[in-house]
Amino acid sequence: MTPAAREAAAIELLDRWLGGHPVEQALTLWARASRFAGSGDREAVRDLVFQAVRRRRSAAALGGGETGRALVLGLAREAGIRPEAWTGVGHAPAELSEAEARLLDAPLPVLARPVALDCPDWLLDHFEAALQGQTDVILSRMRDRAPVFLRVNTARTSRDAVVSELTALGIETRPHPLAPTALEITANPRRLRNSDALAEGRVEMQDAASQAIALDFAAHARGPVLDYCAGGGGKALALAAEGFSVSAHDIDPRRMADLPARAKRAGAAIQVLSGPPTGTWSAIFADAPCSGSGSWRRAPEAKWAFTPARLAELTAIQDTILRQCADLTAPGGLLGYATCSMLREENEDRVKAFLENQPGWRCILERRLSPLDGGDGFYLAVLRKSAGS
Ligand SMILES: C[S@@+](CC[C@H](N)C(=O)[O-])C[C@H]1O[C@@H](n2cnc3c(N)ncnc32)[C@H](O)[C@@H]1O
Known part of the structure; x- marks a missing residue:
C-alpha cells in the first residue's frame, strides 16, 4: 500500500470508530477484508488510527471537524505536512477541497488548553487536582504512543x-x-x-510501572499472596516470579482464563481460585478496576468514553474492594491497593476514606508514577493492619 492508501484506510476506520464501532474491532475486520495489506501496512494503519484517537480533539480542531478525514488532516497539519499524495487516484484519499487547502495554508491557531492537551473538558480539573504543576507536561506526553x-x-x-x-x-x-x-x-x-x-x-x-509497583509490594510482603483482582494475571505472574505463592481471584473468573497457561509457561506458582477467597491472608494485592487514565496512551478510546457517572461508579467499587480485602487480611497483614489511574479520586482519596473508616490500619508506603517516569501512570498504597485488629 502507498502511504496515501494507508491514510485512506485510516480515514475509513476512524469514520467507523466515530460511528460507534470499537477501534480494535474495526481494525480486525478491516485487516481480514484487506488481504492485500501486508504486516507493515497493518502496523502503519493501526499507528495512524491510534494516534488520531489519542489526539481526537486537537486533530478535529486543526483538521476542520469530527470526521476521519478531518482527523488525519489535523494530524498532518500539526506535523507541518501537506498531503500532496491525496490525488483521488487509485486508493488515495480525494484531493483537498478549497476549504481544506485554505485550512492547511493558515498558520496554526492557538488552541484552548483542554483541546491542545486532548483532554475532555470535565476531566481537566480532576487531572489538575492530581498532577498540579505537571498537568500540562503529563497530558502532552499522553498524546503520544507508549513505549x-x-x-x-x-x-x-x-x-x-x-x-x-x-x-x-x-x-x-x-x-x-x-x-x-x-x-x-x-x-x-x-x-x-x-x-x-x-x-x-x-x-x-508488561508495562514498566506495573512491574515497579508489583516489586514495591513484594519488598514488603511475606508469605502466600492473594491477588484479589487478578484479571489476566500480570501482577500475579510478577509476584510469583519474586518467589511468592500466589492465589488468584477475580469477580469475573473468565478474565483469568489464560492464567493457568501463562503460569505454566513461566514456571510460576499460581493457584486460580474457583470461588471467593475465604480465611485470612498475610498479604493481599488489589489491583482494582479503574478509569485506566494512566494507560490511555495504549487504550485512548477509553479517555473519550469516560464520564463523571462512571468515575462515581468506580470509586464505589474501589471502596467495596478495599473493605472486602480488609476483612480477608490477617492481623499484622499487608494490603496493597493499586490502580493504573492518575486521578486522586481513585487513589489518595480512596485510601484516605479507607483509613478514616477502618481503625487499626496505617499506610506504610504510597507511590505515584506518571508517564514522566517512562511507563504508564500508576498508584500504589501499601497498608498494614495492626497486629491487634
Ligand atoms: C485492573 S484489572 C486487573 C489487572 C491484573 N491484575 C493484571 O495485572 O493483569 C481489575 C480486575 O478487577 C476485577 N474486578 C472488578 N470488580 C471486582 C471485585 N469487586 N472483586 C474482585 N475483582 C474485581 C475485574 O474483573 C478486572 O479483571
Whole structure:
C-alpha cells in the first residue's frame, strides 16, 4: 500500500470508530477484508488510527471537524505536512477541497488548553487536582504512543541473557530504571510475537510501572499472596516470579482464563481460585478496576468514553474492594491497593476514606508514577493492619 492508501484506510476506520464501532474491532475486520495489506501496512494503519484517537480533539480542531478525514488532516497539519499524495487516484484519499487547502495554508491557531492537551473538558480539573504543576507536561506526553516494555522472568533467566537472546533476533532493548526486571524495546517489537523467549515464559509483555509497583509490594510482603483482582494475571505472574505463592481471584473468573497457561509457561506458582477467597491472608494485592487514565496512551478510546457517572461508579467499587480485602487480611497483614489511574479520586482519596473508616490500619508506603517516569501512570498504597485488629 502507498502511504496515501494507508491514510485512506485510516480515514475509513476512524469514520467507523466515530460511528460507534470499537477501534480494535474495526481494525480486525478491516485487516481480514484487506488481504492485500501486508504486516507493515497493518502496523502503519493501526499507528495512524491510534494516534488520531489519542489526539481526537486537537486533530478535529486543526483538521476542520469530527470526521476521519478531518482527523488525519489535523494530524498532518500539526506535523507541518501537506498531503500532496491525496490525488483521488487509485486508493488515495480525494484531493483537498478549497476549504481544506485554505485550512492547511493558515498558520496554526492557538488552541484552548483542554483541546491542545486532548483532554475532555470535565476531566481537566480532576487531572489538575492530581498532577498540579505537571498537568500540562503529563497530558502532552499522553498524546503520544507508549513505549513497549518486557518483564524478564528472573525466576527463569537473567536480564542480560534475555538481552542477548533478543539481540540475536534483531529485537533491540535497553534496561529501564523503573524496575530491575524491565526492558524497553527500542527496535522491532513485533518480532517478539514469534520468539521462543515469549513462548517459553522467559519474558512477558508488561508495562514498566506495573512491574515497579508489583516489586514495591513484594519488598514488603511475606508469605502466600492473594491477588484479589487478578484479571489476566500480570501482577500475579510478577509476584510469583519474586518467589511468592500466589492465589488468584477475580469477580469475573473468565478474565483469568489464560492464567493457568501463562503460569505454566513461566514456571510460576499460581493457584486460580474457583470461588471467593475465604480465611485470612498475610498479604493481599488489589489491583482494582479503574478509569485506566494512566494507560490511555495504549487504550485512548477509553479517555473519550469516560464520564463523571462512571468515575462515581468506580470509586464505589474501589471502596467495596478495599473493605472486602480488609476483612480477608490477617492481623499484622499487608494490603496493597493499586490502580493504573492518575486521578486522586481513585487513589489518595480512596485510601484516605479507607483509613478514616477502618481503625487499626496505617499506610506504610504510597507511590505515584506518571508517564514522566517512562511507563504508564500508576498508584500504589501499601497498608498494614495492626497486629491487634
Ligand atoms: C485492573 S484489572 C486487573 C489487572 C491484573 N491484575 C493484571 O495485572 O493483569 C481489575 C480486575 O478487577 C476485577 N474486578 C472488578 N470488580 C471486582 C471485585 N469487586 N472483586 C474482585 N475483582 C474485581 C475485574 O474483573 C478486572 O479483571
